[in-house]
Amino acid sequence: MSVITFVSEDLKETAQTCSISAIATAMAIEHNYKILLFSTEFIDKTLENCFWNPNNRRRGLFANANVMDVSNGLEGLVRTFASNRASGEVIRSYTKPVLKDRLDILQGPKTVDYKEYANISNYFSQIADVANQTYDIVLIDLSKKVPKESKEKILGVSDLVVVNFSQNMASINNFLKLKLNNEFYRKSNVLLMMGRYNPNSKYTNKNVARFLKEKNIPLVVPYNILFSDECSDGRIIDYFLKIQRLDGYDNKDTYFIKQLRETTNSLEYKMQEKKNGLL
Secondary structure (H helix, E strand, O other): EEEEEEOOOOOOOOOOHHHHHHHHHHHHHHOOOOOOOOOOOOOOHHHHHHHOOEEEEEOOOOOOOOOOOOOOHHHHHHHHHHHHOOOOOHHHHEEEEEOOOEEEEOOOOOOOHHHHHHHOOOOOOHHHHHOOOOOOOOEOOHHHHHHHHHHHHHHOOEEEEEEEEEHHHHHHHHHHHHHHEEEEEEEEEEEEEEEEEOOOOOOHHHHHHHOOOOOOOOEEEEHHHHHHHHHHHOOHHHHHHHHHHHOOOHHHHHHHHHHHHHHHHHHHHHHHHHHHHOO
């Protein structure tokens, strides 16, 4: 059982949410893990919208036909923690199922008041810790809007931390400065990942690893236009099922799936290393 947190220190978009959605779906479908995908966003439904489009009710083959309406949202779950009634099964009752018994989503707070959001964020690390007792893997999409103290608590309970950055020199240099100035990002359980990855760029993951003097080559989730469109339409599950049913993939889909599998396999390997005390 592992908590894996995806974080970005870049000011610009790094495709973190689409990347974590792809990884969660691939792990749930191909490895049969029971996964919780935890959104910590404030006034942002990007993660949820990757899986549900209010104008499109068609579901994937494994999904629940009737998506739950969790009216109390994360705020309701936080109240159970505040009253010391929290458990893994209670957390499940506040999630939306994507793939039955494989992938659930815990949506971010519904509040539009940042002060209330900040108070709720104090419970994020506790929620992840308790959920880790019920789910095989808890994947946290850590928002830049989470206050510093709450963010540090989340990173503290994480078995692995995946730092997302863009495939350009400015973003690479930003991480280099972060690594030099913050001891946390030099830890062995901190991994790097590039979303919307283009293998034709001179900033390949291997070149970046050499430049940063990283032992571990950064993970990648390649850019794929069909996957990107399905994210926009709330049909990620449909994309993965469509690819599985094809007798042969076109080159772009072949590469996307191949690299995504390498990324999920690398995460599994690191999870095992952490479990065995090797990280």
